[in-house]
Amino acid sequence: MKRFIDLGTYIEIAINALEEGLAPVWSAMDDGISWTVSSMNDLLLSVPFVVFLIVVALIAYYAKAGKKSLKLEGLKKGVGLVSFVIIGLFIIYGMSYWKEAVQTTTLVLVSTFITLIIGIPFGILAGRSKIADAIIRPVLDFMQTMPAFVYLIPAIFFFSVGNTPGVIATVIFSVPPAVRLTALGIKNVDKEVIEAGHAFGATKNQILFKIELPLAMPTILTGVNQVILLSLSMVVIASMVGARGLGSIVYQGIQQNDIAKGFESGLGIVILAIILDRITQAIANKRE
Numbered sequence: 001m002k003r004f005i006d007l008g009t010y011i012e013i014a015i016n017a018l019e020e021g022l023a024p025v026w027s028a029m030d031d032g033i034s035w036t037v038s039s040m041n042d043l044l045l046s047v048p049f050v051v052f053l054i055v056v057a058l059i060a061y062y063a064k065a066g067k068k069s070l071k072l073e074g075l076k077k078g079v080g081l082v083s084f085v086i087i088g089l090f091i092i093y094g095m096s097y098w099k100e101a102v103q104t105t106t107l108v109l110v111s112t113f114i115t116l117i118i119g120i121p122f123g124i125l126a127g128r129s130k131i132a133d134a135i136i137r138p139v140l141d142f143m144q145t146m147p148a149f150v151y152l153i154p155a156i157f158f159f160s161v162g163n164t165p166g167v168i169a170t171v172i173f174s175v176p177p178a179v180r181l182t183a184l185g186i187k188n189v190d191k192e193v194i195e196a197g198h199a200f201g202a203t204k205n206q207i208l209f210k211i212e213l214p215l216a217m218p219t220i221l222t223g224v225n226q227v228i229l230l231s232l233s234m235v236v237i238a239s240m241v242g243a244r245g246l247g248s249i250v251y252q253g254i255q256q257n258d259i260a261k262g263f264e265s266g267l268g269i270v271i272l273a274i275i276l277d278r279i280t281q282a283i284a285n286k287r288e
Helices: 007-021 023-046 049-068 072-094 098-128 130-145 148-159 163-187 191-199 204-233 235-239 246-256 259-286
Strands: none
Touching: 007 023, 007 148, 023 098, 023 148, 023 163, 049 072, 049 259, 072 098, 072 259, 098 130, 098 163, 098 204, 098 235, 098 246, 098 259, 130 163, 148 163, 148 235, 163 204, 163 235, 191 204, 204 235, 204 259, 235 246, 246 259
């Protein structure tokens, strides 16, 4: 059957035009992301493992225990998560994958930061405007239903191989929940509270920053949690374009049919995912 819709050709022409016309922009983005990932990775690796372990354990404990950190009740709440953090990170260190775990953590943190910078403002816009919501929602549907591997094609085209295309693909993949949950949080703010703010003469910015965002924060933090987990789920796919970390070890295990290497690195990703998930969940729960 003869093709009468050659959509792919037009997309290719558009991508080529973007690549040539905005070459300085892509180069600047590549340099910026590469420098940020490299600098953060070097900084985290310069911290001794024991110090890193203590800091993460304290963060986990405070996230879980909160204001009761110095009380017996807080100790009971936080001891479980702290124990898992210590045991989990020690397992990763003992398997000699600490460097790769730090590289993965760096990629996740950078990707999450960029995602939230993009996702939260668009979520606020969609939550406050029905027209914006109607425009943004189909775009999010498209982004969520598109196979993650497809995002690697333009990422490689614009940025070659390395950490940058991995970060860009991860950001595209994880933006939708940040936008959706931010919009949901804004929409669920009690209208009577907003009307009370208007009655007292509050401006639009005051309504947003002093009423809507604080009340929507638990839902927004749930979105942050989802962004982190989706970023971690992309690390193996990102390794296919040269991103470093535990995902690259998993990919090597697949290529070499090395069950031990694949299982150990996969376990490391699971441990990191659980730690980040429990900490962000604990922070979100305290804002409810």
